[in-house]
Amino acid sequence: MLFFTISVPRLVRGAVGIALLAAPAAQAHEFWFTPLKNPQPLGSTVALRLEVGEFFEGDAAGFSIPKAAALRHTTTSTERDLRPNLSPDAPEAEVLLELTEPGTHLLSFDSTPLRIALSADRFHAYLHDEGLDFIKAQREKAGTADQPGRERYWRNTKTLIQAGLASAKSASSDMTYATPTSQRLEIKPLNNPLIMKPGSDLRIRIVFDGKPLAGALVKAWHKLKRASTDRSEGQLLTFRTRTTANGEAVLQLPYAGGWMVSVVHMVPTLGEPEVDWDSYWGNLSFSLPEAPRPPRRP
Numbered sequence: 001m002l003f004f005t006i007s008v009p010r011l012v013r014g015a016v017g018i019a020l021l022a023a024p025a026a027q028a029h030e031f032w033f034t035p036l037k038n039p040q041p042l043g044s045t046v047a048l049r050l051e052v053g054e055f056f057e058g059d060a061a062g063f064s065i066p067k068a069a070a071l072r073h074t075t076t077s078t079e080r081d082l083r084p085n086l087s088p089d090a091p092e093a094e095v096l097l098e099l100t101e102p103g104t105h106l107l108s109f110d111s112t113p114l115r116i117a118l119s120a121d122r123f124h125a126y127l128h129d130e131g132l133d134f135i136k137a138q139r140e141k142a143g144t145a146d147q148p149g150r151e152r153y154w155r156n157t158k159t160l161i162q163a164g165l166a167s168a169k170s171a172s173s174d175m176t177y178a179t180p181t182s183q184r185l186e187i188k189p190l191n192n193p194l195i196m197k198p199g200s201d202l203r204i205r206i207v208f209d210g211k212p213l214a215g216a217l218v219k220a221w222h223k224l225k226r227a228s229t230d231r232s233e234g235q236l237l238t239f240r241t242r243t244t245a246n247g248e249a250v251l252q253l254p255y256a257g258g259w260m261v262s263v264v265h266m267v268p269t270l271g272e273p274e275v276d277w278d279s280y281w282g283n284l285s286f287s288l289p290e291a292p293r294p295p296r297r298p
Helices: 120-129 133-142 170-174
Strands: 004-007 032-033 047-052 058-059 068-074 080-083 094-098 103-111 112-116 149-163 183-191 200-208 217-227 230-244 250-255 257-268 277-288
Touching: 004 257, 032 149, 032 257, 032 277, 047 149, 094 257, 112 120, 120 133, 149 183, 183 257, 183 277, 200 217, 200 257, 200 277, 217 250, 230 250
Parallel strands: 149 277
Antiparallel strands: 004 230, 032 047, 047 058, 047 094, 068 080, 068 103, 103 149, 112 149, 183 200, 200 250, 217 230, 217 257, 257 277
């Protein structure tokens, strides 16, 4: 069942203010690649940006080798490791990527782990928000529900970019959007969102350790424009649904523009006395293309 709510290969680095990924306040926040307008001109250079925040509004999270376990760029012909090009120390807000190949470009980012401890009440509230009440039930069964939640967490993030206009033939043969990324928690599109029309269904599969993840809470996020003459962002539209036994979910996306899909999964920590739980935050961002305008009558 679907629920929705409305609430009010060359890299160049550029530095601006960076949000601290280790800050406790960021733990329950989303983490995403800023979705880029679709399509981007072939041969253009785009700025890749990671954000951390709430309600699809965030601050730059930054790129650096210490914070990145992996950063990969995949096209129909190549897969490149971009991590060696990142800053070796302080995070930098953006990296620039040249779109020299037509078609779909897939960027995937895996963070290095961070730790946090939350009071029992805050931990249980966050578990409920992310559809992880089964973890609270496990704590209650173990008699540890009154203890702080000691957690280690990772980000598994992807974005899709279209370079150049996609013809029907090229779009049907370009399966880059479905390329496995080897992320531990992965949102896998089953159809290409970069060629979807507003109002179409996006089908996804959530996998954890390469296996379908059943019963996971999936959220889709989109910012509505305030008016046709106002390009500023307005209300936030969110959809929530659960994955089926085979890890699949269907999301109807009614508007063109930037979207992100998110999911969180948690498992008990093994072999680490200072941490009780490992969580994985999956995210996929993209932009639905605007519907073509009808030709003007003479």
